[in-house]
Amino acid sequence: MLTQTLKTQAIKTQIGGKIAPARSVSEQFGAIAGHAGLVATEFSYRKDEEIYGEDEPAEYVYQVVSGAVRSYKLLSDGRRQIGAFHLPGDVFGLEPGQTHRLAAEAIIATGARLVERASLERSASTDVQVARKLWAMTAGELRHAEDHMLLLGRKTAMERVATFLLEMDRRLAVAGMMALPMCRRDIGDYLGLTLETVSRALSQLHAKRILGFSGARQIVLRNRQRLHNLDA
Amino acid sequence: MLTQTLKTQAIKTQIGGKIAPARSVSEQFGAIAGHAGLVATEFSYRKDEEIYGEDEPAEYVYQVVSGAVRSYKLLSDGRRQIGAFHLPGDVFGLEPGQTHRLAAEAIIATGARLVERASLERSASTDVQVARKLWAMTAGELRHAEDHMLLLGRKTAMERVATFLLEMDRRLAVAGMMALPMCRRDIGDYLGLTLETVSRALSQLHAKRILGFSGARQIVLRNRQRLHNLDA
DNA sequence: CGTCCATTTGAGGTGGATCAACCCTAGTGG
DNA sequence: CCACTAGGGTTGATCCACCTCAAATGGACG
Numbered sequence: 112m113l114t115q116t117l118k119t120q121a122i123k124t125q126i127g128g129k130i131a132p133a134r135s136v137s138e139q140f141g142a143i144a145g146h147a148g149l150v151a152t153e154f155s156y157r158k159d160e161e162i163y164g165e166d167e168p169a170e171y172v173y174q175v176v177s178g179a180v181r182s183y184k185l186l187s188d189g190r191r192q193i194g195a196f197h198l199p200g201d202v203f204g205l206e207p208g209q210t211h212r213l214a215a216e217a218i219i220a221t222g223a224r225l226v227e228r229a230s231l232e233r234s235a236s237t238d239v240q241v242a243r244k245l246w247a248m249t250a251g252e253l254r255h256a257e258d259h260m261l262l263l264g265r266k267t268a269m270e271r272v273a274t275f276l277l278e279m280d281r282r283l284a285v286a287g288m289m290a291l292p293m294c295r296r297d298i299g300d301y302l303g304l305t306l307e308t309v310s311r312a313l314s315q316l317h318a319k320r321i322l323g324f325s326g327a328r329q330i331v332l333r334n335r336q337r338l339h340n341l342d343a
Numbered sequence: 344m345l346t347q348t349l350k351t352q353a354i355k356t357q358i359g360g361k362i363a364p365a366r367s368v369s370e371q372f373g374a375i376a377g378h379a380g381l382v383a384t385e386f387s388y389r390k391d392e393e394i395y396g397e398d399e400p401a402e403y404v405y406q407v408v409s410g411a412v413r414s415y416k417l418l419s420d421g422r423r424q425i426g427a428f429h430l431p432g433d434v435f436g437l438e439p440g441q442t443h444r445l446a447a448e449a450i451i452a453t454g455a456r457l458v459e460r461a462s463l464e465r466s467a468s469t470d471v472q473v474a475r476k477l478w479a480m481t482a483g484e485l486r487h488a489e490d491h492m493l494l495l496g497r498k499t500a501m502e503r504v505a506t507f508l509l510e511m512d513r514r515l516a517v518a519g520m521m522a523l524p525m526c527r528r529d530i531g532d533y534l535g536l537t538l539e540t541v542s543r544a545l546s547q548l549h550a551k552r553i554l555g556f557s558g559a560r561q562i563v564l565r566n567r568q569r570l571h572n573l574d575a
Numbered sequence: 576c577g578t579c580c581a582t583t584t585g586a587g588g589t590g591g592a593t594c595a596a597c598c599c600t601a602g603t604g605g
Numbered sequence: 606c607c608a609c610t611a612g613g614g615t616t617g618a619t620c621c622a623c624c625t626c627a628a629a630t631g632g633a634c635g
Contacts, residue, residue: 184489184490184492184493186493186497186498186575187575188575190497190498190575191497192492192493192496192497194489194492206482207475207478207479207482208479208482208486212485212486212489213489235471235474235475236471236475237471239467239468239469239471239474242467242471242474242475242478243439243467243468243474245478246439246474246477246478246481247439247440249478249481249482249485250438250439250440250481252485253444253481253484253485253488254440254444256485256488256489256492257416257426257444257445257488258416259492260416260424260426260488260491260492260495261416261418261424261426263492263495263496263535264424264495264532264534264535265418265422265423265424265535266418266422267622267623268622268623294580294581294582295581295582295583296581300496302496303495303496303497304623304624305623305624305625306581306582307582307583307584307623307624307625308622308623308624310581310582310583310584311583311584311623313582313583314583314584326632326633327581327582327583327631327632328581343418343419343420343422499590499591500590500591526612526613526614527613527614527615528613536591536592537591537592537593538613538614539591539592539593539614539615539616540590540591540592542614542615542616543591543615543616545615546615546616558600559599559600559613559614559615560613576635577634577635578633578634578635579632579633579634579635580631580632580633581630581631581632581633582629582630582631582632583628583629583630583631584627584628584629584630585626585627585628585629586625586626586627586628587624587625587626587627588623588624588625588626589621589622589623589624589625590621590622590623590624591620591621591622591623592619592620592621592622593618593619593620593621594617594618594619594620595616595617595618595619596615596616596617596618597614597615597616597617598613598614598615598616599612599613599614599615600611600612600613600614601610601611601612601613602609602610602611602612603608603609603610603611604607604608604609604610605606605607605608605609
């Protein structure tokens, strides 16, 4: 199915020659894709389109070019835990194992760069710099997961929302404003809360002038210090 | 402090020659420590002794030989989230970065094998097999963390306890019985619950004959199927 | 300009936390 | 060898943060 979609929608892009070593997060894939012999394929996903399912074979590794992606697990009765949001520049779907541990969906219309896992592995087996980079990327995801376990296991609703806002502010604020790509339900499923609890926490922060809205998903942090204080 | 304790208590052990490639979890360190030039140091920790603190420099990588270890994060007011328990054979404290992301303490008297991180990194930079193994170990921890985020964010108290029992049964049951090294508070801090809630869930499972006790920490699972059903 | 979600807000219920005894058992010292 | 003690575990009563259910409001898009 992915293969078929690739045929109809993909724009194949040969990344030619060497490029400079990674200098920033947004270049983390470049350090890999820049190696000779690695082919990156550009691909688009519509809002809410599945990119891969849980336990599906991990054929590709992805980098968000534009848009946003959610990685999640489901329980049999539909309860969902979003493990991470992937924003432009982020790499996701990287697995040393054979299958994806979480499912991934586009939150909004999203463009991504794909590299075959097999070719990455090949590259890693000859170039220790690539191998090191892959390890570091997985370790970065682990660090995030460890922080998130603390949030899910021990923080209050307000602390969770404060943590979330500071994370998003750091990752996607431009000119002091952030445009959240995800809905309240996604935020709730990321924070282990209901969408109503998220909404109430945001309303409280608004009432305290800690943040400002211009539309439900356009948020300005007016007082990062007070938000930090609310975050345990 | 670690250095000083090393002087007084450590038994330095040169692992000589090559050993067979890893065949089981309990050998996962062997695949690395078996390489020429890698020195493993044996070391002991008393009950509740700190092995390393959060954000301390990651000087060593550890493998549990005997006993049990908890890895955790604290909030400023003392709330604690245990991210993982490490049992004999497990490797912990492995970081590609400069510092430990979680603190580690011995739950009971514990013996561990230590390898310098620097020497491991050196080994990984020349041997792609070692590099691959390090990546796979970090990915294994990530998988556990992802499963645990689902538990912490979305499972009920009974589901959490059921998951915990099945995990411990898999990891440390001998002859159908498990001897838990950790107290109810540790279990609660692992599952994002209070110790009272853990105790009540265990009592309920006991009343339903799903498990048997011989001492609070000696548990026999009498019906794994029903436990699986309770685990979402 | 109307439709459809997403979001907000309100009212009430509840699962797990908190607070408080009590019990059990392993370790200690007489 | 046994009485004593302390820490871990259990159980009960009550509380409350967050969930659930419901309704109103708002904003994006055809």
